[in-house]
Amino acid sequence: MRSVEEHLAAILSRLRPLPPFEQHLLDAHGHYLAEDVAAGRDLPPFDNSAMDGYAVRLTDVRSASETNPVVLSVEQELPAGIAPSEIEIAPGTCARIMTGAPVPPGADAIVPVEWTDGGASGDGSVRISRAPSPRQHIRPLGDDVRAGEPLLASGDYLGARQIGLLAAIGRDLILVRPRPRVVVISTGAELVEPGTEPAPGQIHDSNSFTLATAAKEAGAEVYRVGSVPDEGKVLLDTIEDQLIRADLVITSGGVSMGAYEVVKDTLGRLGTVEFSKVAMQPGMPQGFGVIGPDETPIFTLPGNPVSAFISFEVFVKPALRALQGLDQPDTEPETALAAESFDSPQGRRQFLRGKLVKNVQGREYGVTRVSLASGSGSHLMGGLAHADCLIIVPEDVTRVEMGEKVAILRLETA
DSSP states (O other): OBOHHHHHHHHHTTOOOOOOEEEEHHHHTTSEESSOEEOSSOBSSSOEESSSEEEEOHHHHTTOOSSSOEEEEEEEEEOTTSOOOOSOOOTTEEEEEOTTOBOOTTOOEEEEGGGBOTTTTSSSEEEEOSOOOTTTTEEOTTSSBOTTOEEEOTTOBOOHHHHHHHHHTTOOEEEEEOOOEEEEEEEOTTEEOTTSOOOTTOEEOOHHHHHHHHHHHTTOEEEEEEEEOSOHHHHHHHHHHHGGGOSEEEEESOOSSSSOOHHHHHHHTTTSEEEEEBSEESOOEEEEEEETTTTEEEEEEOSSHHHHHHHIIIIIHHHHHHHTTOOOOOSSOEEEEESSOEEOOTTSEEEEEEEEOBOTTSSBOSSOEEEESSOSOTTOHHHHHHOSEEEEEOTTOOEEOTTOEEEEEEOOOO
16 A cells, blocks of 8 residues: 555646736735735835824924924925925924825924814914924835835735735736636435435435535635536546546545446546555545546545545645645644544554644643544544544554644634
């Protein structure tokens, strides 16, 4: 049997990042950058006011107080959006200024309107009852970003804050990696759609829903085809029909050692998909290869629901990162202390559903502890739904005692 590392390495060696393309800012949201971005200009691009108030010469207002206000003549009105004033603030005068407006020459502080009478006298003057400090309430040129400064790097995720920064420096188009388009197919004559009453011997298809939403959470654009019967021609026709919109295909079921393993029998004859046993539990039967004229990657995952999900976490999620040109996460896993004792099979890496232990305030303890969320059966979806991590037990460990350190892989949770 292959080790988990060997199987993952074989997968990643076959994948190349999808070609980048330019997107407008709003459409780029949720993608990953495919270029380094530096500032093309200073931000802010000029000294501007951080408050509505009055632009003053500090020497004119040093003595201002509630009991001894300073009266200045208001000679300019400076709203936001105008070109910088060329008229210098003369001694004994000031300019009424709005937030964001360029600071006029000669001014070296802004007095907030709350520190004044707001020009209540109506004679073109203002009474100032409090002195600002030097440069107070002035946003200096380049205070946020300097021209040429590196801002974002290739591989950075473009969330709301990053999109806002790009807009602030004037970028309208940005080079990004596309979201991988993933087609998800379940196989099995026993499968029916949720909402349909199953006949005797039938079950609802959960795999395609689990895998489709897991792929969506991993950043993919997903097309769920649903289930196909155990017929080789139907399976092959379905896959070929979907290749036009697929950067990656996922099937589940039909890859074990028994009879009627339609995926293994059908795709195995193509010679481009390899089926392997991987030393893991659950998820031992795995298949990966390429299909079609564009050599589209295809994962053939086991049919048991937990096996399919864990196979996705261990193998498909890293593949989706590779298609988006992203580095793989650090190989050193997070650890926790086992809150109970349990056994593990010799020679296979065990992935158990885990639940991080909370204290009475609902927070994790200072030292993270983890308990089992369910048994180890590969069909037990109830425990998987309530798990927030996977407990990873190495191949050479057959018993974990309470209080021992174990590796964990956190799962997506709200």
